[in-house]
Amino acid sequence: MKIEHIILGGGIAGMGKAVSLSLAGKSFVLLEKEERLGGLIQTLPTQSGNFELGPNSVFKSPELSQIIAHLGLEEETITSSPASKSRFIFHRGKVRPLKISPTGFMGNKILSPAEKWRAFREISVKTKSTENETLHQFFTRRFGQGFADKILDPGIRGIYAQDPEHILTQLAFPELLEMESKYGSIIKALKKQPPQKREILNFKGGMVQMTKAFQKKHEGSIRLETKVLSILSTESGFKIEFLEKGKRTEILAENVSVCLSATALKEIQTNFGLENIPRLPYTAMQVLILKIPKTKSSKLPMGFGFLCGKMANRPYLGLLQNSVIFPENFNQDSTLATVYGFLGKDRENIKLALEEDLNLRGMTEMIHHHEIPQALPSYNHSNQEVNAALDALEHKISGIKFYGNYRKGISVPKILKSVF
Ligand SMILES: Cc1cc2nc3c(=O)[nH]c(=O)nc-3n(C[C@H](O)[C@H](O)[C@H](O)COP(=O)(O)OP(=O)(O)OC[C@H]3O[C@@H](n4cnc5c(N)ncnc54)[C@H](O)[C@@H]3O)c2cc1C
Numbered sequence: 001m002k003i004e005h006i007i008l009g010g011g012i013a014g015m016g017k018a019v020s021l022s023l024a025g026k027s028f029v030l031l032e033k034e035e036r037l038g039g040l041i042q043t044l045p046t047q048s049g050n051f052e053l054g055p056n057s058v059f060k061s062p063e064l065s066q067i068i069a070h071l072g073l074e075e076e077t078i079t080s081s082p083a084s085k086s087r088f089i090f091h092r093g094k095v096r097p098l099k100i101s102p103t104g105f106m107g108n109k110i111l112s113p114a115e116k117w118r119a120f121r122e123i124s125v126k127t128k129s130t131e132n133e134t135l136h137q138f139f140t141r142r143f144g145q146g147f148a149d150k151i152l153d154p155g156i157r158g159i160y161a162q163d164p165e166h167i168l169t170q171l172a173f174p175e176l177l178e179m180e181s182k183y184g185s186i187i188k189a190l191k192k193q194p195p196q197k198r199e200i201l202n203f204k205g206g207m208v209q210m211t212k213a214f215q216k217k218h219e220g221s222i223r224l225e226t227k228v229l230s231i232l233s234t235e236s237g238f239k240i241e242f243l244e245k246g247k248r249t250e251i252l253a254e255n256v257s258v259c260l261s262a263t264a265l266k267e268i269q270t271n272f273g274l275e276n277i278p279r280l281p282y283t284a285m286q287v288l289i290l291k292i293p294k295t296k297s298s299k300l301p302m303g304f305g306f307l308c309g310k311m312a313n314r315p316y317l318g319l320l321q322n323s324v325i326f327p328e329n330f331n332q333d334s335t336l337a338t339v340y341g342f343l344g345k346d347r348e349n350i351k352l353a354l355e356e357d358l359n360l361r362g363m364t365e366m367i368h369h370h371e372i373p374q375a376l377p378s379y380n381h382s383n384q385e386v387n388a389a390l391d392a393l394e395h396k397i398s399g400i401k402f403y404g405n406y407r408k409g410i411s412v413p414k415i416l417k418s419v420f
Pocket residue numbers: 008009010011012013014031032033034037038039040041053054055056057058059226227228229259260261264285287372375376403404405406410411412413415
């Protein structure tokens with residue numbers, strides 16, 4: 001029997017694709033190699049609360065709302081607290097408030113007065129982006145070096161875990177180029193946009209609640225512990241070979257949505273050269289879950305958290321205050337936080353550096369430590385090559401599509417937009 005759609009990989013890309021097919025009245029079968037769905041989405045339940053080892057929260061988007069409604073999770077969502085609106089950057093040895101609103105911007109202590117004026121002059125910058133301009137180059141050209149080094153750099157490292165000097169604007173943020181080309185200025189473009197209230201969401205049971213609800217609703221269409229080995233393009237569709245709980249099996253399908261990482265793709269055997277796509281480097285990260293006492297000496301201001309740029313020279317990328325962002329999901333006797341760092345930095349050193357930065361020497365407790373050897377894909381020239389090769393395959397072989405966080409952006413909303 002030939003099935004209509006087969007989805008390979010059960011991360012957010014695979015699950016999102018499944019929901020979009022389901023909403024269009026189409027059937028699917030989803031194959032996932034692990035014994036659980038979610039991929040990078042992983043929630044750690046502890047006595048202090050539900051911690052996220054992958055995405056901590058997601059911006060509400062039309063596609064996410066459709067998934068939430070489809071899974072009947074409307075009453076289970078939680079939104080970030082008003083207190084978490086305050087954001088910070090670690091700059092010159094201190095956690096300092098970051099004010100990016102038009103009214104608050106001039107009060108920033110992170111940029112010098114000259115750097116602030118230069119940023120405002122973005123409105124009159126006439127130059128246009130050149131091909132292959134990096135994010136750092138784009139922001140330096142439009143907003144000045146100070147803005148690019150002190151605000152963009154920590155912000156981008158905190159999301160992509162990569163240097164903005166190595167991220168191509170056209171790949172990671174094509175919307176910036178559209179704004180520049182349409183309005184001649186990012187500030188002008190932002191002014192033209194209707195005011196956006198971007199809600200930040202999670203679930204009462206953590207992100208895993210979405211995964212579990214998906215699994216429950218589509219149980220009959222999901223095959224776990226099923227590792228895809230090969231995809232063969234045939235005259236009338238595709239033959240997928242896989243190892244299901246140790247047993248080698250195959251399925252015939254009309255359409256294939258490949259929702260695997262770019263690394264996993266290269267391990268799949270095909271008769272159309274998928275294994276020959278260039279290798280895409282990923283960053284390796286670690287996640288530390290910390291309990292931080294609420295003492296008067298603490299220099300951790302209440303808010304979403306803080307980020308460290310290259311200039312700060314810290315062994316970690318930033319800290320999120322989970323118990324401030326989603327207070328209903330955590331005990332409130334201490335601050336519960338997630339700290340992100342590159343894999344390879346000693347975790348005890350990260351903890352010590354953080355304690356020193358926050359004036360909390362010997363006072364924090366590490367509740368958990370998690371390593372992600374393949375966390376986030378590069379958005380550089382290799383990404384460009386990989387995506388060009390996959391676009392060409394999609395064009396050549398009708399019925400196959402490739403999705404995931406290396407295609408159109410790493411965030412959950414961007415991935416969902418691409419699969420819907
Ligand atoms: C630490 C961290 C924090 C983040 N925080 C946020 C955040 O707060 N907000 C946000 O929007 N984004 C965040 N992101 C980004 C976002 O979580 C990821 O980009 C997204 O979850 C990736 O989803 P995916 O489906 O593309 O890939 P994955 O989640 O990697 O899913 C791929 C799936 O394919 C399966 N697979 C692999 N090989 C095979 C095979 N041969 N056969 C079958 N199955 C296979 C894997 O087991 C996996 O389940 C974060 C990422 C990290 C690492």
